[in-house]
Amino acid sequence: MRIAYLDWKEGVRRLAERGALARRVFYFLLVRENGDVEEALRLLRMVGTRHGIFDGEFRFDDFKAELLRDRIVKPGAESGLVLTPRGERLVRGSAFDALFSGLDIARAGDHRTPHEAAHGGEAIAETRPYSFGDEMSDIDFGRSYRNTLRRTAGADLTLAEEDLEVQEREHHASVATVLLLDVSHSMILYGEDRITPAKRVALALAELILTRYPHDALHVVLFGDEAREISVKELTYAAVGPYHTNTHAGLRLARRILLRKKHTNRQIVMITDGKPTALEVRGEIYQNAFGLDRRIVNKTLDEAAECRRHSIPITTFMLAREPMLVRFVEELTRTNRGRALFSSVGDLEHAVVVDFMRNRRARARL
Numbered sequence: 001m002r003i004a005y006l007d008w009k010e011g012v013r014r015l016a017e018r019g020a021l022a023r024r025v026f027y028f029l030l031v032r033e034n035g036d037v038e039e040a041l042r043l044l045r046m047v048g049t050r051h052g053i054f055d056g057e058f059r060f061d062d063f064k065a066e067l068l069r070d071r072i073v074k075p076g077a078e079s080g081l082v083l084t085p086r087g088e089r090l091v092r093g094s095a096f097d098a099l100f101s102g103l104d105i106a107r108a109g110d111h112r113t114p115h116e117a118a119h120g121g122e123a124i125a126e127t128r129p130y131s132f133g134d135e136m137s138d139i140d141f142g143r144s145y146r147n148t149l150r151r152t153a154g155a156d157l158t159l160a161e162e163d164l165e166v167q168e169r170e171h172h173a174s175v176a177t178v179l180l181l182d183v184s185h186s187m188i189l190y191g192e193d194r195i196t197p198a199k200r201v202a203l204a205l206a207e208l209i210l211t212r213y214p215h216d217a218l219h220v221v222l223f224g225d226e227a228r229e230i231s232v233k234e235l236t237y238a239a240v241g242p243y244h245t246n247t248h249a250g251l252r253l254a255r256r257i258l259l260r261k262k263h264t265n266r267q268i269v270m271i272t273d274g275k276p277t278a279l280e281v282r283g284e285i286y287q288n289a290f291g292l293d294r295r296i297v298n299k300t301l302d303e304a305a306e307c308r309r310h311s312i313p314i315t316t317f318m319l320a321r322e323p324m325l326v327r328f329v330e331e332l333t334r335t336n337r338g339r340a341l342f343s344s345v346g347d348l349e350h351a352v353v354v355d356f357m358r359n360r361r362a363r364a365r366l
Contacts, residue, residue, distance in 0.1 A: 018058045019066065022048060026067075027094035030083070031203070032196045035237035037073050037081040083236070091236050095200040096207035130164035138166040176217040176263035178254035179205060182272035183222045183238065184245040194319050195240050197348045198271045206232040219257050223250030225278050225285050229257065244278035244287045248296070251303040251314070258312055266312050268338075271348070273319035275328045276300045292328060304336040314338035317348065 029040035048054040067073045072087040147163035187195040209216045221229050224243025227250040258266040277289045279296045314336045333340040
């Protein structure tokens with residue numbers, strides 16, 4: 001019998017890698033299982049045992065104990081384990097890391113404008129000569145006194161206006177975004193999971209905005225038979241239901257949210273895989289899943305036109321390519337003068353986030 005001996009540091013490294021992999025899979029399963037910790041752990045144990053993540057060296061029970069010790073999960077009020085607020089943040093961070101690990105976010109997501117600001121904005125290293133109307137707080141006194149020294153050769157340290165330099169500042173374009181997520185039954189129909197990548201997009205965008213663009217705003221709206229806004233905290237737990245697709249209600253709520261915002265730019269990003277099949281009529285939900293019901297479609301297009309009148313573009317990410325659905329999205333896009341992008345489920349996360357960042361960069365240059 002041969003016995004393989006591992007270097008101590010190598011063994012520690014391997015255990016750390018397994019632990020990190022187990023956490024990534026666990027966080028993904030939490031999004032897929034709508035925040036159900038017990039179900040995510042059950043699936044993790046099955047997958048981890050099958051693929052060699054858990055063995056005598058790194059046991060599932062050890063991993064579960066780590067989650068409790070690190071306050072990622074805690075005992076629920078009734079039974080089982082539930083996520084802690086820290087756990088919810090880590091799920092969001094994991095989605096962010098998965099999406100941005102291959103992107104240069106230092107450049108791709110910046111949205112500086114080329115316009116200089118007299119006050120406000122972020123200070124940068126460059127300076128320029130003082131001009132009437134510049135803020136006193138922007139004067140760089142270190143450089144200004146050096147100019148005095150050069151001018152007077154040290155004989156007189158009295159500042160003159162010609163010595164003054166002010167620090168440049170950059171404006172950063174602010175953006176308010178409503179992410180519209182379709183939670184109708186078709187998002188899990190025919191065995192294809194479309195809602196999990198859509199939720200991970202929202203989680204990654206939220207983490208991007210919270211950590212890199214604190215002056216921006218992201219709102220998440222779910223739409224099925226009706227539309228409702230949810231917090232980022234609730235996003236992990238959002239689930240598809242036995243709903244039709246009330247796109248009109250989703251766009252209307254998104255528009256109302258954005259009209260309350262004071263940001264420089266406002267936009268709607270909609271992720272859907274189906275045509276509109278529901279509409280609120282005099283307090284009741286009118287539904288028709290057959291074909292393109294012109295009553296529903298026309299009301300939805302009216303809302304898209306209303307968004308256009310308020311300079312709110314709609315970018316639609318479509319997860320289906322049936323000719324009838326494509327025609328509807330094209331009609332919606334023409335009405336709003338927005339954009340339509342067709343993406344597979346596997347490419348959705350990367351496509352939405354990259355487009356979001358490029359679009360903000362383009363707006364910043366305006």
